Amino acid sequence: MKKNILYYGDCLEVMEGLPDNSVDLIYLDPPFNSKADYNILFGARQGGGDGDDLAQLTAFTDTWEWDEKAALRVEMMTRAVSHPAHRAIRAFGELYPDGSGMFSYLSYMAERIAMMPRLLKDTGSVYLHCDPTASHYLKIVMDSVFGAKNFRNEIVWCYRGAGYPKKDFGRRHDIIFRYTAGDDYLFNLDAVRGDYAPATKARFRHYIGNVRKGGDYGEQSLNPKGKHPDDWWAIQPIAPSSKERLGYPTQKPLALLERIVQASSNPGGLVLDPFCGCGTTIEAAHLLKRDWIGIDISAYAIEVVRRERMRDLNISIAGIPKDLKGAADFAKRNPFDFEKWAVTRIPGFAPNKAQRGDGGIDGRARIFQGDKNHSLCIAQVKGGAPGIDSLRAFSSIIAGGAAAIGVFITLEKWETPSVKKCISQAGTFKRGETKFNRLVMYSIAEYFEGAEPKLPALAHPRTGEAMQAEIRPHQTPPGN
């Protein structure tokens, strides 16, 4: 089995391909059914009254509807009496006889959680991170799949934050359910006594301040001599200015994952995070000398792990195209995901929120303009054979003022006389002394050749700093 590998895809399918009894620890931090879209956080320097554009840049969505897919999923699990989540799904069926967004979410989660017991070693553990939106129901799913007798802890992660609801108590905690494969489970009590998150401290020296602040709640002060830790953990979320922050929404603190990895795995063991986001678990496992497998369905998340978090290590990535043929297959197989993947080939671009009715815009980026408001750069992706009418339509979106520059991304290079005419008609955009075409052609073929589109420097999505386009087509490192 391949280890230390990041999979781009649905964890349901990836987990299906992993061997039995191979994993020591599974940590999952799936969508919480928050009914929100998680937008990519942009640096403060990029502000300037254009919040609507920013809101378009979505890392992943967490809204659930009752639809045909949900109904099929539920029917499958309701009929299959031997399905590990069968009993939970039947119970929810009583609660939601006509379906609901919550039922859709729970059946999606149940389908994936049900894959996990097979993967765990007999000594293995699973930590499910969620919040009070659905924690009460998810515990029923976990009981159904792992057995209520294997429930070990409900960990309450408490943190501070800003803002209070007018007529409710402040909501300041998440829930982490800890279950084990059986009674013979690994638990490294001594590793989680006392000194708090030493690997995280070593990694982010500046972070010690935050950890001490967490100590205000008592963690550090209650535990000076290595007291047996309790099931409530005071760990501060990542501060806006923290070096740890990668700009990926819902990023969890490394200190939280360090504690989980320490408690329930040994060096050399295997840690799986099927909803890995920007890879906090992966980094904790790596720092603590565990092997790891990460999975995420968002091409943007995979890019953050590859280009930012683990940039010094040439990590293996599976499930994303490695050549033009792979990209063409991907475009046919899954056009929406292909579009997201294709726009994120250009560093600085984020995929557009809507999959349909997106007005011909598949991704957006900001052109770096010092302290001034950054002009917009948009992209459209064509996975199939492009037609000149679609290029003209895209060009008219740019001409209409939607953006300073538009990038039209095709699979193969596309350079006919009518394309050239379109480009020259679209005119130019001046940055300093340099003129750039307002309509820019770019292809996945060029991406695999390591060629960059001709664009002004784009603003880094997180820091707002100017970034160099840095095209690094993914190649599997030797030995994988």
Ligand SMILES: C[S@@+](CC[C@H](N)C(=O)[O-])C[C@H]1O[C@@H](n2cnc3c(N)ncnc32)[C@H](O)[C@@H]1O
């Ligand atoms: C709450 S975030 C995880 C954040 C992560 N713990 C971190 O620290 O960065 C949930 C992630 O699950 C991913 N996701 C949603 N459905 C998925 C699926 N079926 N398979 C794999 N990943 C999925 C989303 O793209 C998102 O990145």
